[in-house]
Amino acid sequence: MIGNSAADPILLIEDTPSLQMIYEAALKRAGFEVVTCGTAADGLAAFEAKRSSVVLLDLMLPDRAGLEVMHDMLARAPGTCIIVITANGSINKAVEMMRAGAHEFLVKPFDDQRLLAAVENARRAISHRPQSAGSHAAPAERPMPPFIGQSPEMQAVYDKIRSVARSMATVFITGESGTGKELCAEAVHKASARASGPFVALNCGAIPVDLLESEVFGHLRGSFTGAISDKIGAAAAADGGTLFLDEICEMDLNLQTKLLRFLQTSTIMPVGATKPRKVNVRIICATNRNPLEEVRLGRFREDLYYRLHVVPIHLPPLRDRGDDVNEIADALVVEMAKEEGHTFVGLSPRVRDLFRTLPWPGNVRQLINVLRNVVVLNEGPLVTPEMLPPDLLAERPAPGNKPVPPENHPLLGDLAGRTLAQIERLVIEDALARHGGSVPKAARELDVSASTIYRKLDAWAKAEAKARTKT
Incomplete structure (x- = not known):
């Protein structure tokens, strides 16, 4: 540990005297001891002397860049929670600092509640770290529940989840349909200091556009036709925990504007309400689209993209994960057999070889459906090729057969x-x-x-x- 997280002072490094006074006053009113500095040199000297576990660091200092100061601090005390303070025009730099190890960033102007929430989040993150582990992640040799698989591609994903879970950084998960984006979001939540709080998932693509705002931010009774009672939205339900927005690129542009404001202020305005409400929520989002392409086509706000795309995690398709497909299948078939009262214990060698060669366009979701079909219709004890759905076997060309030219292919003839x-x-x-x-x-x-x-x-x-x- 780098210090007593309950007693060591907050280190504030801010070069504007008026802002120094505002931030320092807010922190002291909340009961924090504060050490204030106006330059990078003074800030580093104070850091060496006090070893504060929480640092509020202005991005633009007169004698040195905030990013360089942060690198020096983290090199000396890797467990430090650094909260970056930035102007709206420097969000890209703040995102770069988040990727380099910052815990959170605040965009000027922000109010006292937003400042104190950021500090409390940092304190909570420090207090939830295992004493013996210090600032280091758990060994990467083990899978990260609820994931199954030991492939190098997934080990890289596990490492990133463990790393980002320690901060408040917004996570942007991408990957093909069926790769487990919600599982990834849950893993980040469970490995974070917010694990005891709620995890609320909302699929933006499954809700009609005219109802999505109410689902995210809630509404008051009588605010629109059909609003017969007050409704707590997903953002309020996730207060103190994590809000997972799946299929984020399906969100209407008007609602994207409100989501951006939510991210900047940590306040929500339910439909029909006249006063905003503060919530303390971490945002994780996901899409199976190319978000930059959506920005280029004008379907996704560029400023929202950069605000959300702080730490990207890309989930590899099942076909690129080597023998993970068989490890997942072994676990699933035994679990499903128990549910169905059948005697399956695993896969036959021929099926294991087949599964390694299939393209799995539906990824893990497709594998689950295939195995459910097998277990329901057969007794066991091993999954054999004869038990597999015929359309699955058709996905792999027969050995020795040449691919059918597109112009002669029975399914592609009209498309060539x-x-x-x-x-x-x-x-x-x-x-x-x-x-x-x-x-x-x-x-x-x-x-x-x-x-x-x-x-x-x-x-x-x-x-x-x-x-x-x-x-």
Whole structure:
């Protein structure tokens, strides 16, 4: 430990005298002892003398960059919780410092409550560290529950989860559908100082746009038609814990603006309310899209992207995880067999070889569905190729067979020569036609959110209207 987290003073390094007075007064009113410095040199000298466990560090100092000061502090005392203070125009620099080891950052101007919440979060993080572990993460040789798998790709993910869990940094999880993004968010939460608080997950793509604001921020009775009682939103429900926003790129642009304000102020305004409410929440978000591409296309706010994309974690697809697929399958098939009252104990050697070669486009979610099908329809004791669904076996070309040329392929004949955008439209329109125009049913079949299809239909209609206008 770097000091007594309950007694050692807060070190404030801020070069503007008026702000020094404001921050120092707020901290002292809350009962903290404060040591205040106006330059990097004085701040480092005070740090050496006091070894404060919590440091409030201005990003722009007259004699040295805040990033360099932070590197020096963490080199001497790696467990220090450094809260970066930055102006709105320097958020990118603050994000860089978070990635380099800062605990949290505050954007000027902020009020006393936001300042004190940041300090309390840092104190809590320090008090929850194992005494024997110091500032070091747990050994990376073990999987991180609830994940299963020992591959190097996943070990890198575990290391990143353990590292980011110690801070308040916003985590942005990316990966294909079915790779376990919610499991990753839960793992970050459980490894953090907020583990005893609530973990609230919200799928932004599964909620109609007109109801999403209420689901996130809550509403008051009578604030809109159908609001028959007050509702606590996900942000308030996660107070003291973690809010996980899945499919964040599906969020409406207007709501993105309100989410950005929430991140900057830590306050929520329920629909119909006149006064904001303070909440203490850590944000983790996820998407199976390319968020930068969404920014480029104007569907995701650039300032929100940079505010959320502090620590990115990318989950590898199952096909890139080596023998993890068999380790996961072994655990799942035994668990499912107990639920069904069957006698499965594992996979046959032929199935193990097959699983290593399959592409698994649906990743772990697809593997779960395949094994559930096997366990329900068979007794055991080993999963054999004959038990597997026929469509799974069709995913791997037969040994010695040459791939069918696209122009002769029975499924691709009508698609050859078309652009990817044209193929996407054909597939969506075909799914809609087969489901009588039902967008939700087509979305379920295509494994996308209904809002994705609605957005594409709207874009196609606008493009066609624009083309008609030109002609």
